[in-house]
Each structure stands twice: as structure tokens, then as C-alpha cells.
Amino acid sequence: MKTVRQLSRHIITTTSAAEASIIHSLDKHPDINTLQKIHARIVSDPNLCSDTYLAIKLMRAYAARRKPDSTRKVFDGIPERNSVICNVMIRSYVNNHLYEDAILMYKITLDSGVSPDHYTFPCVLKACSASDNIGFGVQMHSPSVKKGLDLNLFTGNGLVAMYGKCGNLVEARRVFDGMPFRDIVSWNSLVAGYAQSGRFDEALEVCKEMELLGVKHDSGTMASLSPAVTNTSVENVMFVKRIFVNMDSKELVAWNVMISIYTNNSMSNEAVGLYSEMEARGIEADSITIASVLPACGDLSALSLGKRVHGFVKLKRMQPNLSVENALIDMYAKCGCLVEARRVFEEMRIKDVVSWTSMMSAYGRSGKGHEAVELFSKMQDLGIVPDSIAFVSILSACSHAGLLAEGREYYRLMTERYDISPRVEHFTCMVDLLGRAGRVDEAYARIKEMPVEPNDRVWGALLNACHVFNNMDIGVAAADRLFELAPHQSGYYVLLSNIYAKAGRWKDVALVRAIMKDRGLKKVPGVSNVELRDRVHTFLAGDRSHQQSKEIYEELDVLLGKMKEAGYVARTEAALHDVEEEDKESHLAVHSERLAIVFALINSGPGTPIRVTKNIRVCEDCHVAIKLISKIAERQITVRDTNRYHHFENGICSCGDYW
Known part of the structure; x- marks a missing residue:
């Protein structure tokens, strides 16, 4: 059998005009129709169809066009195969996510007596990792060592990634430490292994080791870290931010990871700010960006920004896309906009159980239990099997709406019909x-x-x-x-x-x-957010740091007078008992949600809905007060606290005064 070098020398000295023309055409990356015509021409010519070099060229052209079936037909027609031919076929399967076919082709290669080389092992190891066929990946380690290929950069990277994915970090590190040469992929594979196993501190240690050795972090480092950076410490998030800021070149994936990290760690202001910076720099978001920033918009009740993001989704025709559409439902629901959330839901071509669960949850937290029950029944009628999380949503909806009998029945349904523990x-x-x-x-x-x-x-x-x-x-x-x-x-x-x-x-x-x-414990200070013209304003209880504080407090005094005329009496029974009654009332009057509401009242036109998000539960006194404010100011006021949504209108709250 001729080697690739011998074949190349043969081509140079003996290529006919017809062969040279076909090779030239294949090198130009033809479209699939042209490619099929070239293929037909080769098959029809006895001199061309037996040319192994030409067959390899044809396989690579089909593989580049993501046509693994056509690549396989060419492969099957080659009577005498070598490692190059087999590698092209394996790589074609891997690049088209047909990982089990790639592993099977590797086995066929061995059965054919063809010896794998330093191109074979990285491809097959990638197939093992991607298909979770870790057992076969481990089996490949021994032959790679016997052939001395484990010291090859790409094979070493494949082994580190494979062991990292299977959670064997000791072996991943051993392979990594034994590599004579490493590149950024080597480091990122090790970081990813620790991150995927939830060992974030060790992942960060590897990043610090990279810095000490002068290895530059890149977007791949950011992507490798992302699985572990959820509900972590502020210090860890800041370290990742430093990596992001110091990167020489930031690809979109790095921006996406940083936004996601902020969102997943309740740093919604930072997530929204970074998205705005992306826009200012002219970096165009993709569906991953959108699905990452929308939850942050919802957390802040930043409806204007959320709507602008929705407009971008429509402009770029990102729908249908389950992740984006589910995130839109969640964003509108968190902003208390159930009509808009339901519209997105109804317009979805395909809905998964997450879509139904999100919509039910939205209704439930707003006290609309009957609507949630109706959705659950419709979901069942369509043959969508509710999962454990769907039952959490419907049971919670029944709870918020006081539907005791329905809740009992759903619990029975979950345990008896669907056999969910x-x-x-x-x-x-x-x-x-x-x-x-x-x-x-x-x-x-x-x-x-x-x-x-x-x-x-x-x-x-x-x-x-x-x-x-x-x-x-x-x-x-x-x-x-x-x-x-x-x-x-x-x-x-x-x-x-x-x-x-x-x-x-x-x-x-x-x-x-x-x-x-x-015990050194302090009551968590109330913090309320309200959006005005694409900017989120934050208030603390008794806050006087806002530039409009003078106006806010003057208007608050006027409003308090009107509330008292309407029969308001401060509920001071749960306030500190060792202060005067008047001081208790003054303390309650400047709770953060009231400051946020008054700020919105003086900065928006009559009839404009007001949406406030609070980090702790609304107290009883504020609940009474906001009901009166909604009637006096003739405004719809939505307050989302840590437990539910309160929709205040004309002196009534959707929660029925129980939350």
C-alpha cells in the first residue's frame, strides 16, 4: 500500500488533465449539486474511480458539506484503505455529531488491519466524550500509550477532556502533567473537568496557575468555567470578571458566559449592564445571549429593556427557539405582565414541559390558580407528560389561590397516576x-x-x-x-x-x-427596584441618597395625609416595642417599596402602571398602604416580593390579603 507521500509524488508525476481538473474543482469547495456531478464523472471513468487520492479528496469534500452518508458511500467503494481514509471517515462522523458511528468506524478500522495514528485517537476520544461512552474512551488510553501517541498534543488533550468529563480528575491531571507540550486547549480542558464536577476552587487554581506561567486566558477558558459558577461567592465571580476584563480578545462566547455568570449569581444589574456594553460596542447578541440576559431583566422588573430585547429577537428572527421563548415567558411573568407572557406562549410553534410549567408558575404566583389549573388540564389533553417540576408549579398555584381540594387531587395524581415520588x-x-x-x-x-x-x-x-x-x-x-x-x-x-x-x-x-x-444576625434590609426609561432605580428603607429624595419625601407626606383621610391606620403591632408609637409609624412610612412607588408616581404620567421588585416579603402595613395608594393615585401597581406577585388595583390586591 502506498503512503500519502508516495501518493502525492505519484499525483505530481502522473496526473492526467482530467484528474487535475477534478482536483481543482474539489479544492474550490463546490456546492452539493456540483459535487454530485463530479462524483458521477469519477464513477463513470474506470481510470478515475480507482484513484485513491481522488477518493480521499471526494470524501473530504462531502464531509465539508456535512454529508456523512455520501462520504460513507465513497469510503465503501475504496477497496484498499489506509489510516488517512479511515480518519476522514471518522472525522466526518464526529463533525456531524454521529459519535457512535465514529466509534464503530474506529472498530472497523482496527478489524481491517489499519493501524490508528495521531490523527485517529483525538477524533475517537472526542466521540467518546461527546457520547458519554467513557468506558471505551478509557480503553483507548492503553493502546495510545503503547504507540507513544499519548505524548502527542492532540491525543493528550483528548485524554484530559475525556477523563475530565467522566469525573476522574486525578487521571486527567496525571495525563496533563505528563504532557511534554501543552496549549490553551490543554489548560481549558483541565479547567472544564474541574468545573463540570463542581470543583470550582480547583478550577480557579488552574486558572491562577495559567497566569503564573504566562498562559493567556481566552474565550475557551470562560466557557470552561461557566458550569461551576452558579450560586458561588462574590469573590469567585469577581475573579472570573478579572479574567474576562484582562482577555486580549473577547469573542461572543466570553460575553455570554460573563452575562450568564452574573445572572446565575443574582447579580442582575451587572448582567444587564454588560449586555448594554455589548450593544454600545456593536457586538451582536445571539440566542444564548438573549436567553441569559432575559432572566436578569425579569429579576429587576426591567420591562422596557426586556421589551427591547424581545424586539431584537423579532428583528433577527430568532424564533422559533425554545430557550429564547421560554426565557421571554419567564421575563414577562416576572415583570407581572401575564398577558404578554401568554401571548408569547400561544405563539410558540413547539412547547416543551418547561414552557407549560413557566406559564403555570406565572399564573400561580399572581394568584390566578384557576388559569393554572386550566393550563395543566390542557397540557395533559395534548399528551404532554408533566414532570416533577410541573407538579411543583401546579401545587404552588393551588396554594397561592387557596385551592385546597384541587391541590390535594394533584398530589394524588402525581403519586398514584404518574408514580412520581x-x-x-x-x-x-x-x-x-x-x-x-x-x-x-x-x-x-x-x-x-x-x-x-x-x-x-x-x-x-x-x-x-x-x-x-x-x-x-x-x-x-x-x-x-x-x-x-x-x-x-x-x-x-x-x-x-x-x-x-x-x-x-x-x-x-x-x-x-x-x-x-x-449571633451577629441582622434583619435583611429591604431593597426595592423600579424601572424608569430603561434605567433601574434602587431604594433602601429610609433612603435619602437618591437625587430626587426631597421630592419623593414631600410627595410621600402628601400621600400619607390622603391615606389617613381614607381610613389608613399604621399597623405597628409587629414593629419594635421599645420605641414611641409615632416613631414606629415613621419607620414604616419610609419602607423601600413606598419610596420606589412614590418615585414612579412623580416621574410617570397618569395611568402608567408601576412595577416594583422587592428582595424580602412585603410587610402587612405596606400591603395595606399600597392598596390605598393604588386607589388614591388610580394606578395599577405590581409588587413582586420573594414569595409572589401582588397586583394592586383600585384598593384591592390579587393575593386576597394572604401571602
């Missing part, structure tokens, strides 16, 4: 459902019967029910468990303190707050 999230929904219905004793009994260990969210739902229905005994029991499970979560201490305060047990209130002080 309840998770902690489902038990939380059921405890909340029973608690909202005033069945606190039954909710407590259900917790004690749980087959899994209840977490702080389960006990928190019970504690909230005790707060609403003044159940002191069970409330104290729930709080005791919460202080064990989440000793540093100040909100639970505050809730118990409020239960005692409502009962007038001020010594117990003082005791709880003394415990908080002793």
Missing part, C-alpha cells in the same frame, strides 16, 4: 397549601409523617402559617427546628419575633432579638 419541594407546597387554608395542625402532622428529612423551607412555610393564624405553640416548635437547620437565616427569627409581638409577648420578642444580636 414526592420531593421536599412537593411537601413544602402541601404544607403551604394546608397552612394557607388555616389547617395548621394538619400541616404540622404532614411534616412529621414525611419520609424525607424536612428542610428549612418546609418549616418556614409552617412558621408563616402560624404567623397568619396566630398559632403560638406550633410556631415555636417550627422556629426551634428552623434555628437548628438555618441558624444564620435572620428572616426566621424576625418571623417568630413578629408572632410574639402580635400576641403582645414583648419579653419573648426581646429574647429573640437578643439571640439575634448575640
Whole structure:
């Protein structure tokens, strides 16, 4: 059998005019119709159809056109094969994501007596990693060592990536350390291995090692880090930001990863800011960018920006795209715009269970349980099988709307018809459902019967029910468990303190707050966001840092006077007991959501809806106050807190005064 070099020399000395013409045509990357005509011409000529060099050229041309079936036909017609021919076929399968076919072709290569080379192993290792056929990938390590190919850069990179994906980081690092030469792909493969296994600190250590050795981070480094940078520390996010800022060249993937990292770590302002910087630099977003930034828009209730992003989606014709469309539903839902969310939902050509779940969740958190129930039934009628998360959404919707009977039935349906084992999230929904219905004793009994260990969210739902229905005994029991499970979560201490305060047990209130002080716990400060003309304004309780603070407080005083004329009396029973009544009222009057609402009132025209997002639950006094403000100002006011959406209009809230 002739080697590639011998074949090339043969071509140079013996190529006919016909062969030279065909080779020239194939080198010009012809379209598929031209390619098929060239193929027919080769097959029809006995002198050409037996030319191995020409066959390789033809295979590569079909492979470049993503026609693996046609590539295979040429391959099958070659009687005498070598490693080059087999490698082209394997690579064609890999490039078209036909990974199992690539592995099978490797086996055929071995059975044919063709010896794999330094091009074969990287391709097959990639197929193993991409298809999760890690077992076969591990089997390939030994023959690569025997042939000395494990020291080849590309084979080494393939082994590092393969071991990293299967979670064998010890072996990945051993291969990496044994490589005589490494490139940026080598480093990024190791980073990705640690990141995919959730070992973020070690992934960062590799990045720091790169810096020490003068290896420049690139967009691939950013992409490698992204799987692990969710719910991590601010310090870790800032380190990744430094990598991003210091990169010589930032491809779109790097921007996407950084936006996603910000969004996944509740740094929505930063995510939106980075997207705006992209726009200013003229970097065009893709569907991944859009799916990453829309949740941040929703978190901030940045509706104007969200609508602008939606306009860009329409302009660039990014639909249909499940990720983008589901993100649009989520964004509109978080902004309290159920009509717009439903419109996106109805216009989707294809809906998956995530689409249905998102829409049901949107209705549920807005107190529209009947609409969520209707959607769930329609989903079933269409043959879409609800998953565990879909049941969380419908149970939560029933809870928020007080649909006790329906919630019980869905729980039965989940466990009996769909044979889904309840998770902690489902038990939380059921405890909340029973608690909202005033069945606190039954909710407590259900917790004690749980087959899994209840977490702080389960006990928190019970504690909230005790707060609403003044159940002191069970409330104290729930709080005791919460202080064990989440000793540093100040909100639970505050809730118990409020239960005692409502009962007038001020010594117990003082005791709880003394415990908080002793443990260094502080009540989480209320923060409210409101969007105005594409900019999100943030307010803290008692905030006077805003440039319009003077106007805001003057208008707040006027509004408070009108509220009192309408019968408003501040609910001070849960406020600090060791201050004067007048001070309690003043403290409640400047809660962050009120400042945000008044800011929106003085900066927008009559009838303009107001949307506010708050980082903690709306207090009872603010809830009463905002109902009155909606009537006095004749505005629709939507406040999204950590638990649900409150749609205030004409003095009424969609939550039915229970949240």
C-alpha cells in the first residue's frame, strides 16, 4: 500500500488533465449539486474511480458539506484503505455529531488491519466524550500509550477532556502533567473537568496557575468555567470578571458566559449592564445571549429593556427557539405582565414541559390558580407528560389561590397516576397549601409523617402559617427546628419575633432579638427596584441618597395625609416595642417599596402602571398602604416580593390579603 507521500509524488508525476481538473474543482469547495456531478464523472471513468487520492479528496469534500452518508458511500467503494481514509471517515462522523458511528468506524478500522495514528485517537476520544461512552474512551488510553501517541498534543488533550468529563480528575491531571507540550486547549480542558464536577476552587487554581506561567486566558477558558459558577461567592465571580476584563480578545462566547455568570449569581444589574456594553460596542447578541440576559431583566422588573430585547429577537428572527421563548415567558411573568407572557406562549410553534410549567408558575404566583389549573388540564389533553417540576408549579398555584381540594387531587395524581415520588419541594407546597387554608395542625402532622428529612423551607412555610393564624405553640416548635437547620437565616427569627409581638409577648420578642444580636444576625434590609426609561432605580428603607429624595419625601407626606383621610391606620403591632408609637409609624412610612412607588408616581404620567421588585416579603402595613395608594393615585401597581406577585388595583390586591 502506498503512503500519502508516495501518493502525492505519484499525483505530481502522473496526473492526467482530467484528474487535475477534478482536483481543482474539489479544492474550490463546490456546492452539493456540483459535487454530485463530479462524483458521477469519477464513477463513470474506470481510470478515475480507482484513484485513491481522488477518493480521499471526494470524501473530504462531502464531509465539508456535512454529508456523512455520501462520504460513507465513497469510503465503501475504496477497496484498499489506509489510516488517512479511515480518519476522514471518522472525522466526518464526529463533525456531524454521529459519535457512535465514529466509534464503530474506529472498530472497523482496527478489524481491517489499519493501524490508528495521531490523527485517529483525538477524533475517537472526542466521540467518546461527546457520547458519554467513557468506558471505551478509557480503553483507548492503553493502546495510545503503547504507540507513544499519548505524548502527542492532540491525543493528550483528548485524554484530559475525556477523563475530565467522566469525573476522574486525578487521571486527567496525571495525563496533563505528563504532557511534554501543552496549549490553551490543554489548560481549558483541565479547567472544564474541574468545573463540570463542581470543583470550582480547583478550577480557579488552574486558572491562577495559567497566569503564573504566562498562559493567556481566552474565550475557551470562560466557557470552561461557566458550569461551576452558579450560586458561588462574590469573590469567585469577581475573579472570573478579572479574567474576562484582562482577555486580549473577547469573542461572543466570553460575553455570554460573563452575562450568564452574573445572572446565575443574582447579580442582575451587572448582567444587564454588560449586555448594554455589548450593544454600545456593536457586538451582536445571539440566542444564548438573549436567553441569559432575559432572566436578569425579569429579576429587576426591567420591562422596557426586556421589551427591547424581545424586539431584537423579532428583528433577527430568532424564533422559533425554545430557550429564547421560554426565557421571554419567564421575563414577562416576572415583570407581572401575564398577558404578554401568554401571548408569547400561544405563539410558540413547539412547547416543551418547561414552557407549560413557566406559564403555570406565572399564573400561580399572581394568584390566578384557576388559569393554572386550566393550563395543566390542557397540557395533559395534548399528551404532554408533566414532570416533577410541573407538579411543583401546579401545587404552588393551588396554594397561592387557596385551592385546597384541587391541590390535594394533584398530589394524588402525581403519586398514584404518574408514580412520581414526592420531593421536599412537593411537601413544602402541601404544607403551604394546608397552612394557607388555616389547617395548621394538619400541616404540622404532614411534616412529621414525611419520609424525607424536612428542610428549612418546609418549616418556614409552617412558621408563616402560624404567623397568619396566630398559632403560638406550633410556631415555636417550627422556629426551634428552623434555628437548628438555618441558624444564620435572620428572616426566621424576625418571623417568630413578629408572632410574639402580635400576641403582645414583648419579653419573648426581646429574647429573640437578643439571640439575634448575640449571633451577629441582622434583619435583611429591604431593597426595592423600579424601572424608569430603561434605567433601574434602587431604594433602601429610609433612603435619602437618591437625587430626587426631597421630592419623593414631600410627595410621600402628601400621600400619607390622603391615606389617613381614607381610613389608613399604621399597623405597628409587629414593629419594635421599645420605641414611641409615632416613631414606629415613621419607620414604616419610609419602607423601600413606598419610596420606589412614590418615585414612579412623580416621574410617570397618569395611568402608567408601576412595577416594583422587592428582595424580602412585603410587610402587612405596606400591603395595606399600597392598596390605598393604588386607589388614591388610580394606578395599577405590581409588587413582586420573594414569595409572589401582588397586583394592586383600585384598593384591592390579587393575593386576597394572604401571602
